[in-house]
Amino acid sequence: MVTAAARTARQVAEAVPDPELPMVTLADLGILRAVVAEGERVVVTITPTYSGCPALPEIAHDLRHRLTQAGFTDVIVRTELAPAWSSDWITAEGRRKLRAAGIAPPGPARRRQAPPGPVPLTLTAARREPVPCPQCGSADTTQTAAFSATACKALFRCEACREPFEYVKDI
Numbered sequence: 426m427v428t429a430a431a432r433t434a435r436q437v438a439e440a441v442p443d444p445e446l447p448m449v450t451l452a453d454l455g456i457l458r459a460v461v462a463e464g465e466r467v468v469v470t471i472t473p474t475y476s477g478c479p480a481l482p483e484i485a486h487d488l489r490h491r492l493t494q495a496g497f498t499d500v501i502v503r504t505e506l507a508p509a510w511s512s513d514w515i516t517a518e519g520r521r522k523l524r525a526a527g528i529a530p531p532g533p534a535r536r537r538q539a540p541p542g543p544v545p546l547t548l549t550a551a552r553r554e555p556v557p558c559p560q561c562g563s564a565d566t567t568q569t570a571a572f573s574a575t576a577c578k579a580l581f582r583c584e585a586c587r588e589p590f591e592y593v594k595d596i
Contacts, residue, residue: 430497431462437495438469444483445575446593448526451484455514458505466499467492472510474577474596512595523593524559529581531595532556556592558583568592 438460439452451457451471459470469488473481485502492500512531515523520530532554555564563585570580578591 428462430464431460433495434462434467434469434492434497435460437491438467438488441484441487441491444480444487445577446523446526446528448522448528449515449519451488453516453519453522455516455519456484456510462497465497466501467497468501468503470503470505472505472508474510474512476506476509478577480575510596512593515593527559527588527590528578529556529559529590529592531593534595556581558586558588559590560588561586566590 438457439450441451441457443449443451443454443456446454454474456471456473457469458472459468461468469492471481471484471488473484481504485504488502489500511534513534515530523530556566556568557564558566558581561583563583565584566581567584568579569582569589572578573580573591577596578593580589581592582589
């Protein structure tokens, strides 16, 4: 049975914006894994988009602060690295919000199971699907930088409308 305290804690945690992408919440990004409330204690589990994500301390601080403001006196934020976060965890609403903010959401993650034995190394670039422009929808886009303001984004330019945009990487 889910208690009123658990529902409240979950609602508060789901509404916390991501510090690097404030147009989406932690729930939209799929990094909010669990919220468990027992009385005044809340345990929140998150999975970062990258294991070395520099925003983790800020995310934990924001969660503790907002839950404390909501009346929970004992808030614990745990980081869980397995299974690793996947861009497939971004919700449809999160993808819509990213696009509305001019940021191209990721395509489906391309996770492949490693073959047994040695892995051959190739020097050719992996074929990528086009990243559609969030402004005009054109697939005629060019990556201009592998990283943007954060490691989880890359910079692109649309050749049709000439607008630059960020792209959340699919991982």
